[in-house]
Amino acid sequence: MAHKVLLVEDDLDLGHLLKQYLEINHFEVHRVFNGQEARAMLEQQLYDILILDVMMPKEDGFTLAKKLTLQYPNIPFLFVTAKKMKEDVLKGLKLGADDYMIKPFDADELVYRIHNILRRTQRQVIQVPEHIQIGIFRFEPKNLLLISPRAQFALTEKESQLLSYLYQNRGSIIKRTDILNHLWKEADFFNGRSMDVFISRLRKHLSADPTIEIESVRGVGFNFKC
Amino acid sequence: MAHKVLLVEDDLDLGHLLKQYLEINHFEVHRVFNGQEARAMLEQQLYDILILDVMMPKEDGFTLAKKLTLQYPNIPFLFVTAKKMKEDVLKGLKLGADDYMIKPFDADELVYRIHNILRRTQRQVIQVPEHIQIGIFRFEPKNLLLISPRAQFALTEKESQLLSYLYQNRGSIIKRTDILNHLWKEADFFNGRSMDVFISRLRKHLSADPTIEIESVRGVGFNFKC
DNA sequence: GTCCTCATTAACCTTTCGTTAACTCTTCGT
DNA sequence: ACGAAGAGTTAACGAAAGGTTAATGAGGAC
Numbered sequence: 166m167a168h169k170v171l172l173v174e175d176d177l178d179l180g181h182l183l184k185q186y187l188e189i190n191h192f193e194v195h196r197v198f199n200g201q202e203a204r205a206m207l208e209q210q211l212y213d214i215l216i217l218d219v220m221m222p223k224e225d226g227f228t229l230a231k232k233l234t235l236q237y238p239n240i241p242f243l244f245v246t247a248k249k250m251k252e253d254v255l256k257g258l259k260l261g262a263d264d265y266m267i268k269p270f271d272a273d274e275l276v277y278r279i280h281n282i283l284r285r286t287q288r289q290v291i292q293v294p295e296h297i298q299i300g301i302f303r304f305e306p307k308n309l310l311l312i313s314p315r316a317q318f319a320l321t322e323k324e325s326q327l328l329s330y331l332y333q334n335r336g337s338i339i340k341r342t343d344i345l346n347h348l349w350k351e352a353d354f355f356n357g358r359s360m361d362v363f364i365s366r367l368r369k370h371l372s373a374d375p376t377i378e379i380e381s382v383r384g385v386g387f388n389f390k391c
Numbered sequence: 392m393a394h395k396v397l398l399v400e401d402d403l404d405l406g407h408l409l410k411q412y413l414e415i416n417h418f419e420v421h422r423v424f425n426g427q428e429a430r431a432m433l434e435q436q437l438y439d440i441l442i443l444d445v446m447m448p449k450e451d452g453f454t455l456a457k458k459l460t461l462q463y464p465n466i467p468f469l470f471v472t473a474k475k476m477k478e479d480v481l482k483g484l485k486l487g488a489d490d491y492m493i494k495p496f497d498a499d500e501l502v503y504r505i506h507n508i509l510r511r512t513q514r515q516v517i518q519v520p521e522h523i524q525i526g527i528f529r530f531e532p533k534n535l536l537l538i539s540p541r542a543q544f545a546l547t548e549k550e551s552q553l554l555s556y557l558y559q560n561r562g563s564i565i566k567r568t569d570i571l572n573h574l575w576k577e578a579d580f581f582n583g584r585s586m587d588v589f590i591s592r593l594r595k596h597l598s599a600d601p602t603i604e605i606e607s608v609r610g611v612g613f614n615f616k617c
Numbered sequence: 618g619t620c621c622t623c624a625t626t627a628a629c630c631t632t633t634c635g636t637t638a639a640c641t642c643t644t645c646g647t
Numbered sequence: 648a649c650g651a652a653g654a655g656t657t658a659a660c661g662a663a664a665g666g667t668t669a670a671t672g673a674g675g676a677c
Binding site: 322 | 642
């Protein structure tokens with residue numbers, strides 16, 4: 166289940182952007198515009214983390230955080246600020262902020278920081294498995310799974326490695342020797358034949374989506390079109 | 392009692408300065424110069440937090456952190472770097488770094504960040520669950536008990552640790568080497584066989600609930616489905 | 618000392634999957 | 648059009664991984 170984030174941000178654009186980005190990253194985001202609304206939301210349900218803008222018209226983030234932590238001492242929180250002032254950062258940290266982001270900031274960094282805070286805070290990290298969408302399939306390299314709407318295949322490790330490699334180099338010609346050197350460490354005749362068997366197996370797996378093709382380029386290698 | 396900090400920093404001046412500053416702020420600081428020394432210290436005693444320089448001659452901080460977190464998954468760590476590169480920061484956070492300081496940095500800020508990390512970490516300690524529901528079983532890690540409606544097994548310490556680890560990582564593939572590094576501290580052949588024996592025993596214990604499965608993934612590890 | 622407990626090692630068996638083999642189809646140079 | 652070589656496909660093989668049970672032995676309790 167997704168982690169719940171309460172985002173307190175008065176800036177319309179940034180707030181919207183943040184919400185969207187966090188949602189892409191599988192967080193459930195509720196967005197409010199000021200401290201009063203934040204309190205109302207917190208009363209209704211539990212959140213996993215609180216993201217606060219420091220600069221807000223009615224009540225600044227610090228004051229709000231101070232009050233909220235009195236009532237909800239265990240909720241992790243993180244400040245976002247436009248000001249690049251040392252005093253502000255220190256003030257936030259002094260209040261016990263779990264972290265601090267200075268605008269303009271990198272959205273990926275924010276996501277990682279949230280994850281790390283939650284990992285420390287909650288016992289169980291429910292990690293969204295890394296996945297790649299290939300046509301109608303969802304490919305989870307770490308779990309060796311190729312999932313289509315109808316069925317689910319368990320790939321072997323080597324099948325998975327090969328599919329990953331093809332995917333990483335999709336859309337252009339991949340040399341046979343490159344695949345062999347990369348996955349077999351030696352590009353001799355027998356390994357080449359072995360690879361052909363794997364290609365054949367992958368093609369069978371992927372045949373459920375006719376838009377996907379592992380096109381072979383005679384004498385050179387393959388072109389993974391997806 | 393003072394919190395124990397293990398500082399891994401090869402730079403003589405910065406290392407000395409940091410140590411002094413942290414000691415002024417009532418931390419107990421042990422300072423080492425490379426990964427090997429760090430490992431030796433960690434084996435001897437528990438630390439509350441690890442501070443790592445990213446740039447070190449023999450082994451960089453990232454590689455070291457990756458290895459150490461396998462063996463000591465709960466220790467909070469924080470990177471220090473001179474490089475002001477976004478990639479570095481992201482790399483560190485991806486590894487699960489609790490925080491990141493960019494040189495030159497403010498020493499007060501570092502102290503606050505350490506305090507906040509510790510506050511977060513200790514919060515977690517309180518949350519160690521007394522019992523976990525796994526299918527029809529109630530698992531009490533502390534009491535080494537696995538209780539089903541019909542019977543009650545007394546697990547050994549290691550069985551319990553393994554079950555905890557599997558449970559914490561349930562639902563996706565857990566690498567053999569990760570389990571071994573975590574519970575056996577060494578991933579050699581014999582420990583691997585030993586682990587297989589434990590897996591077998593856990594399977595026998597858990598067989599009363601057919602919805603639970605420790606699926607093995609050849610060449611990779613296990614997937615605990617429950 | 619003797620008796621337990623429990624992790625490890627050994628021994629034996631089963632299963633898996635990368636490789637090899639065998640046969641076919643396709644491509645391309647002559 | 649023919650032959651050779653590359654590639655596709657399927658089946659079979661066998662080494663290595665893993666499952667299971669029993670034996671071993673180290674360490675603690677009494």
